[in-house]
């Protein structure tokens with residue numbers, strides 16, 4: 001599709017309707033996706049603290065996500081909605097830690 | 110981090126836009142609710158908290174928003190402008206709002222209303238033939254990447270280091286940079302839609318021509334070229350942006366070159382500049398110093414328990430034990446097998462002739478960090494690995510001091526020495542990289558400090574002010590700055606520039622409702 005003002009108008013109306021969005025429309029498909037594409041990039045790589053297996057209370061997790069904590073950025077509702085965050089918090093809280101998170105090996109060549 | 114330590118939400122003091130009465134502001138809020146719906150007008154402490162967290166070295170109270178409003182359409186943004194003009198409510202537009210180290214999502218001054226465009230997140234078009242995209246402000250790099258992957262479109266993005274959560278429009282209008290051959294993002298931007306303070310909708314470049322299909326392919330249009338005045342500025346709210354995307358090359362070859370001595374920075378620049386200008390090395394390569402590299406893999410407490418500046422002997426130990434260079438080059442080749450081979454031979458020949466530098470290929474580096482994340486960044490992939498910088502000293506304070514450097518060895522040596530000296534005076538570390546542009550380099554220094562320690566925060570603030578002024582005395586100025594130092598930086602660019610910036614502001618936004626203070630510009 002080539003962009004034209006008319007096409008845009010159509011898009012705007014379509015976009016206003018609540019639809020089941022695929023991820024490329026900017027809405028999380030579920031808590032898993034948010035965890036994988038955001039949280040885990042730091043919390044499974046050793047950049048941020050290991051969270052799994054600590055039975056952290058979901059309320060606490062949500063609080064830190066919304067307010068940030070030292071180097072941890074704060075995430076507003078526009079970036080992650082309450083329902084998705086509820087899911088992430090529950091997942092982290094109940095997670096088990098079989099093997100400790102392994103930071104990627106440091107370079108030593 | 111433990112559950113007990115979590116800070117309870119500080120009750121945000123109700124704060125008003127300067128000069129606006131409580132009842133007028135309440136009226137404006139009611140109008141915003143009519144335009145946007147109550148769920149898109151945020152005034153309670155819980156919802157405002159995420160927008161209040163900053164990394165800069167001053168109190169969040171100086172940057173506390175009065176409210177946050179979220180628009181989804183251009184028409185809504187136009188209506189918001191009308192209310193703001195009438196009630197004189199200042200709004201601070203953000204797109205994805207992840208401007209860490211430059212002010213995060215918070216406004217330059219307290220009492221502004223944040224206009225969060227995160228929900229305006231349509232990928233309006235990706236043209237796989239012309240290799241262009243047109244996006245709204247809330248589109249994240251991750252979202253665009255997912256779109257390309259899921260639609261099998263072989264195009265690559267160019268992203269800043271926090272690629273997974275930032276977005277192309279916000280990054281580009283703040284003139285951010287990435288690491289691919291398209292790393293100078295504003296150069297690769299083509300066509301904008303801007304809502305002006307008076308509610309008019311301007312399309313730049315070819316965008317004003319009825320039925321044009323060239324909006325995303327020809328940057329300049331006709332007459333004065335306007336896109337630049339909507340970057341690092343407060344002359345309008347950008348609601349769409351066109352950009353060029355890079356075709357995925359058949360062969361991608363990232364590599365690193367390790368240099369042992371601090372003073373090698375001189376020869377690195379002299380050896381590699383000609384290759385960059387000639388296009389043999391096509392990407393925005395980086396020269397990262399030992400602490401930047403170390404921070405990507407560990408906290409400094411692994412080697413040093415003290416506070417203050419990390420001593421040189423500790424850095425020597427880290428270099429030896431962790432296999433990190435004093436300077437570490439990351440560059441890449443892109444193209445057909447034959448093209449890459451030819452350029453690889455030129456580069457290895459130049460390094461050999463220079464007599465220093467050890468080349469490390471992707472095969473040698475394997476899965477090790479920081480090579481792995483650098484390789485991701487140089488192909489525009491998703492990562493947050495560079496947040497490792499914040500565990501170096503801990504405490505979550507960060508301000509980028511980013512002077513422009515002429516890509517000459519002598520100048521890098523001078524800037525590096527000066528920066529190290531000043532940071533040392535304040536007990537801080539020289540954690541730095543050079544990002545190589547077309548002729549310039551961005552000398553990016555992460556002024557890291559413990560924001561939970563008032564004394565260190567104060568020192569970081571004083572240090573940053575001194576860095577700006579001492580560099581300024583020698584003719585050096587930053588390419589972009591955080592919200593705490595926008596006026597001091599604007600002064601470095603001279604009174605005439607400030608005057609013209611202000612004249613444009615008065616012409617385009619006579620009530621000064623858009624982002625007062627951005628880049629030091631007010632009516």
Ligand SMILES: Cc1cc2nc3c(=O)[nH]c(=O)nc-3n(C[C@H](O)[C@H](O)[C@H](O)COP(=O)(O)OP(=O)(O)OC[C@H]3O[C@@H](n4cnc5c(N)ncnc54)[C@H](O)[C@@H]3O)c2cc1C
Pocket residue numbers: 202203204205206207208209210211212213214226246268269270271274275276277278279280282283284285286287342345346347348495496498627
């Ligand atoms: C570890 C780390 C590494 C980083 N590395 C890089 C890097 O490599 N390159 C780089 O450039 N940055 C880097 N940054 C800084 C920053 O995080 C990025 O630049 C990020 O892309 C900016 O946030 P954003 O994309 O969400 O833009 P936003 O925060 O949405 O926008 C940035 C600013 O642009 C203006 N603006 C935004 N939208 C609009 C609009 N619609 N109309 C008018 N004005 C608008 C506002 O003033 C806003 O504050 C790094 C940060 C961290 C923490």
